[in-house]
Structures are given as C-alpha cells and as structure tokens.
Amino acid sequence: MSSSVLDKRMSLADIVDQLSDGMTIGIGGWxxxxxxxxxxxxxxxxxxxxxxxxxxxxxxVGMLASSCKIKKLIFSFVTLDAIPLEAHFRRARSAGEFExxxxxxxxxxxxxxxxAQRLDFLPCIAGLGTDVMTHNPxxxxxxxxxxxxxxxxxxxxxxxVALCHVTEADQRGNSWIGGPDMFFDEWFCRAAEKxxxxxxxxxxxxxxxxxxxxxxxxxxxxxxxxxAEAPFGAHPTSCGPDxxxxxxxxxxxxxxxxxxxxxxxxxxxxxxxxxxxVGGADHIRSLPLPAF
Amino acid sequence: xxxFTLAELVIAAASEIFRDEEPEVFATLIGTLPxxxxxxxxxxxxxxMMMSDGIYxxxxxxxxxxxxxxxxxxxxxxxxxxxxxxxxxxGKRHAFVGPVQVDKYGQMNLSCIGDYDKPKVTMLGVxxxxxxxxxxxxxxxxxxxxxxxxxxxxxxxVSGAGYNPKRYPNGKYPIGLDHRQIITNLCVLDFExxxxxxxxxxxxxxxxxxxxTFEEVQDNTGFDLVRPNNIPETTAPTEEQLAIMRKYDPxxxxxxxxxxxxxxxxxx
Numbered sequence: 408m409s410s411s412v413l414d415k416r417m418s419l420a421d422i423v424d425q426l427s428d429g430m431t432i433g434i435g436g437w438x439x440x441x442x443x444x445x446x447x448x449x450x451x452x453x454x455x456x457x458x459x460x461x462x463x464x465x466x467x468v469g470m471l472a473s474s475c476k477i478k479k480l481i482f483s484f485v486t487l488d489a490i491p492l493e494a495h496f497r498r499a500r501s502a503g504e505f506e507x508x509x510x511x512x513x514x515x516x517x518x519x520x521x522x523a524q525r526l527d528f529l530p531c532i533a534g535l536g537t538d539v540m541t542h543n544p545x546x547x548x549x550x551x552x553x554x555x556x557x558x559x560x561x562x563x564x565x566x567x568v569a570l571c572h573v574t575e576a577d578q579r580g581n582s583w584i585g586g587p588d589m590f591f592d593e594w595f596c597r598a599a600e601k602x603x604x605x606x607x608x609x610x611x612x613x614x615x616x617x618x619x620x621x622x623x624x625x626x627x628x629x630x631x632x633x634x635a636e637a638p639f640g641a642h643p644t645s646c647g648p649d650x651x652x653x654x655x656x657x658x659x660x661x662x663x664x665x666x667x668x669x670x671x672x673x674x675x676x677x678x679x680x681x682x683x684x685v686g687g688a689d690h691i692r693s694l695p696l697p698a699f
Numbered sequence: 700x701x702x703f704t705l706a707e708l709v710i711a712a713a714s715e716i717f718r719d720e721e722p723e724v725f726a727t728l729i730g731t732l733p734x735x736x737x738x739x740x741x742x743x744x745x746x747x748m749m750m751s752d753g754i755y756x757x758x759x760x761x762x763x764x765x766x767x768x769x770x771x772x773x774x775x776x777x778x779x780x781x782x783x784x785x786x787x788x789x790g791k792r793h794a795f796v797g798p799v800q801v802d803k804y805g806q807m808n809l810s811c812i813g814d815y816d817k818p819k820v821t822m823l824g825v826x827x828x829x830x831x832x833x834x835x836x837x838x839x840x841x842x843x844x845x846x847x848x849x850x851x852x853x854x855x856x857v858s859g860a861g862y863n864p865k866r867y868p869n870g871k872y873p874i875g876l877d878h879r880q881i882i883t884n885l886c887v888l889d890f891e892x893x894x895x896x897x898x899x900x901x902x903x904x905x906x907x908x909x910x911x912t913f914e915e916v917q918d919n920t921g922f923d924l925v926r927p928n929n930i931p932e933t934t935a936p937t938e939e940q941l942a943i944m945r946k947y948d949p950x951x952x953x954x955x956x957x958x959x960x961x962x963x964x965x966x967x
Contacts (some may be wrong), residue, residue, distance in 0.1 A: 535829075591781065698753065
C-alpha cells in the first residue's frame with residue numbers, strides 16, 4: 408500500500424484494513440444510488456463489528472445489518488428506491504438488532520455540516536412536534552438569542568471515516584462525480600477524520616483540466632486518504648451516467664432476507680469475480696438509469 | 700353524462716389542493732395520483748407551477764407517468780437533493796405525500812408501527828417528513844380510507860408534525876406548519892374545522908365522492924370528523940381534465956390506483 412500524498416492508490420482490502428471495531432462510518436450515496444458497494448462487500452467479509460453506520464440508507468445498510476456489523480444506525484430512511492422497502496433492514500430493525508438514531512433528512516445533512524465546520528450543532532426547525540425528539544432525548548432544543556423562537560440543535564455527526572463511490576479519481580485523490588446528483592458525498596467527507604473513495608476508473612490528473620468536470624468535483628484531495636479503483640463498484644446500486652440500478656438483482660437480494668442470505672454472500676459477496684457473477688460488464692452497462 | 704373512474708374523480712379533486720397556491724410554487728408530487736393531480740392543476744390554472752422530473756432536474760413540462768422509452772424530459776434547472784432541502788427550509792413548496800397513517804392532529808407516520816425498539820412493522824423511516832411538515836404546505840393521499848390509516852389517538856411514530864399544541868415549546872406552531880387537504884377513496888378532508896372541544900385545525904369533511912355518506916366516512920375513520928351542515932359532492936372531472944390525464948398517463952396507470960378500478964359514480 409502506498410502512503411504518499413502524491414499516490415493514494417490502495418486496494419479495497421487496504422481500505423478496510425484502516426477500519427476498526429466500534430468506528431463511526433459515514434457512507435455516501437442515497438438509497439440505491441451511488442453507494443460504495445464494493446467496499447461494503449469487503450466489510451461484510453471482514454471481522455469488523457460494533458460499527459455506528461451513518462447513511463441515507465439503501466442496500467449498504469441492509470447488507471451490513473444482515474452481516475451483524477451494526478451497533479447503531481443513524482438514518483432517515485432505508486430504501487431500494489425502485490423497491491420501496493429494504494427487507495434486510497426491516498428484519499433487523501424489527502428484531503431490535505441495533506440501536507437507532509432516526510432523524511429527518513435535512514437534520515442529517517445539518518449534522519454533517521456542523522461536523523464539517525467543527526461546530527457542536529446547527530439549528531433547524533425540522534424535528535419540532537415529532538417523535539424524532541421523543542426517541543432521541545439527547546437532541547436538545549435551544550431558544551433563539553434573537554427572538555422567542557425555539558430551535559432543534561442538531562448535533563454534529565462526527566465521523567471517523569467516510570466511504571464514497573465516485574466516477575473518476577486520480578492517484579492524488581481528486582475526483583469527479585459524473586452522475587446528475589452529487590448527493591451529500593462532499594459533506595460525508597468533510598464530516599470525517601478520514602475519507603476513502605472508490606471509483607469507476609483511475610485517470611490521469613489531466614483528465615480534470617476540464618471546465619465542465621470541475622463543476623462536479625466537490626471533494627478536495629486533501630480530504631481524501633485513499634483511493635481504490637473499483638469498476639462497477641456501486642452495483643447493484645446505480646452510478647449515473649454509467650449504469651442504473653439492477654432491479655432484478657436487488658429484488659433477489661431483498662428476497663433473501665426471509666430465508667437467510669448465506670447463499671447470496673457465497674454467490675456474490677465472496678465471488679472471485681463479482682462483475683462476472685452478476686452477469687458481466689455489458690449487463691451492468693446496459694442497466695437503465697432510474698426514472699420515476 | 701361523461702363516464703369517469705373513481706381514480707379520475709379523485710385526481711381532479713386532488714388538483715384542487717393547488718387552487719390557492721403561489722403562482723410559482725414548487726410542487727413535490729410522489730406517486731401516480733399526486734403527479735397526475737399536479738399536472739391537471741398546472742395545465743388548467745397554475746401554469747407557473749415548478750416540479751421535478753422525478754429525479755434530479757426541474758422539468759419544463761410535465762413528465763408522463765410510466766414507461767417512456769426514448770422520452771427526454773425538457774429541463775429548466777437542476778434540483779439535486781441538497782437544493783431540495785434548501786427549498787424545503789425556505790417554504791415555497793407544497794408536498795403531496797402518501798404517509799401510512801394520519802391522526803386527528805394531521806400527524807403522519809412513515810417510520811414504524813408498534814414498540815419503537817422492536818417495531819411490529821418497520822417501514823421507510825421518517826424521511827423528510829419532519830422538515831416538510833413544519834416548513835411546507837402539506838397534503839396527503841390515502842388509497843384506502845380506513846381506521847388503520849386514519850387512526851384513533853396518535854399515530855404510532857409521529858414522523859410528520861401536526862396541529863398538536865402539546866408537542867411544541869409554549870404550544871406555538873412552527874412558522875411553516877400548514878396542512879391543506881387529505882384526499883381519499885371516499886372523500887376530501889381539510890383542516891378548517893373546529894372540534895367539539897374547541898380545537899382549531901380539526902379535520903373536516905370538505906366533499907363526499909358520489910354515493911358516499913358522511914356516516915360511511917366516519918365509520919371508517921378512527922377519530923371524530925367535523926361535519927359541516929352542507930357537504931357538497933366531489934366535483935366530477937371535466938373533459939379537459941380527463942384529456943390531460945390521458946395525455947400524461949398514456950399507459951392508464953391510474954386504473955391501478957384503486958383496487959378493481961371502480962367507476963366514479965357507484966352503481967345504485
């Protein structure tokens with residue numbers, strides 16, 4: 408593994424070696440979109456445990472739940488988008504297998520933004536009047552110093568590590584998100600002590616000397632500790648514009664929540680050649696982008 | 700007399716939630732019925748309505764529902780999730796949502812049912828409902844009006860805020876709390892009633908779909924509804940409204956909104 412600031416390339420296993428039990432890990436993407444799934448599969452195969460997972464959740468959360476990696480989940484939702492309900496999350500949540508901090512989507516981003524600014528909290532009105540406050544007694548209210556209004560003081564979501572999947576990166580950690588929405592990957596990276604990126608392809612730095620690409624490069628390289636090339640590394644989630652969700656795969660995965668997912672782990676998570684196991688590169692490239 | 704289905708009646712009725720809206724409101728339309736209702740409003744009386752393509756862009760024209768191979772939405776801007784959150788906080792938005800439960804306060808549940816630590820039923824999570832409901836106009840759709848959806852007491856996990864003063868500091872409602880209507884397979888409800896114990900924003904029957912009585916609606920609701928002296932019948936869709944529905948729903952997905960796609964007027 409290289410440790411130079413000039414060459415941050417690592418393997419997926421190298422990145423997971425940097426993680427340890429009990430860490431708070433933020434996962435970029437949104438639902439079934441742009442998730443660092445190659446890294447998630449690597450975590451599933453590891454001995455890691457007792458993780459606090461912070462995610463706008465999709466099958467990343469479901470897979471970590473069904474492999475008993477989660478001690479606490481900080482979330483607003485868990486969904487597979489095309490399939491509204493994530494069965495692995497539902498099973499584990501209803502069994503009480505992990506603690507939860509369930510918050511509004513906007514509160515979630517404020518928690519990341521507070522951490523990014525080294526603040527204890529940021530105020531908002533989201534959460535007022537709901538059971539988000541009842542079930543999270545640690546979240547405090549504050550009175551405005553300027554009026555009689557009361558606000559929710561959304562605490563900083565300080566992350567040990569952020570994991571995100573981008574379209575292209577260079578070996579120094581510059582990166583380009585090619586999809587139409589950059590989601591909150593930037594804020595996960597800013598909220599974290601260390602961030603690791605996977606990418607569809609490692610490119611020369613000169614690839615970013617491009618006025619259009621530069622508008623979709625929200626993560627500076629000094630936020631990034633390591634980069635791993637992982638072609639199709641978001642599958643079965645989407646990675647626009649290269650490929651969409653794999654709905655039949657997600658459905659089959661979802662269906663394993665009932666009977667146990669050991670077979671899924673053997674067939675896909677532990678596959679020597681994941682891309683081949685799920686149908687090959689041409690199949691993934693042909694997956695249509697999400698439309699609702 | 701024009702033939703129309705219950706779905707078409709309800710879509711036309713639901714378009715009315717936007718009648719008093721700001722001319723350039725950003726409407727969030729999730730699901731077949733909210734989308735078609737929004738499109739009818741936009742094409743008939745609210746031409747400046749802003750909406751997304753369902754993913755990441757502001758759509759310059761409504762995007763038809765269902766499969767549309769080769770169709771490219773006409774874009775007029777970008778609307779990634781981060782921008783959606785900033786729009787939510789500013790308040791210039793009307794969210795038309797489909798929660799799993801609602802109660803007499805207009806509090807909604809999208810999270811779970813039963814003991815919070817080990818819920819009997821786990822659903823999506825609170826999503827953006829806490830922020831939506833204290834910042835934006837909110838309307839709701841329920842395809843099955845029954846006591847499991849319109850519940851007695853409070854919903855199991857209050858994910859979306861409502862008019863329950865006990866839940867707010869000093870009983871003061873947040874700046875953007877503004878529930879508008881609840882559209883169901885039986886009727887249209889609003890929040891313009893006053894309950895028998897004097898509570899404002901009580902849920903009131905605004906109109907009854909053809910052939911439905913107040914008693915039937917009340918029997919299928921877990922809380923007391925406010926009954927005005929004269930309850931109008933929900934207005935039948937016009938030819939113009941039906942043509943808009945056909946245009947933007949070419950595969951007739953609206954036939955699947957309600958079980959067995961019943962007619963708009965019940966057989967007597």
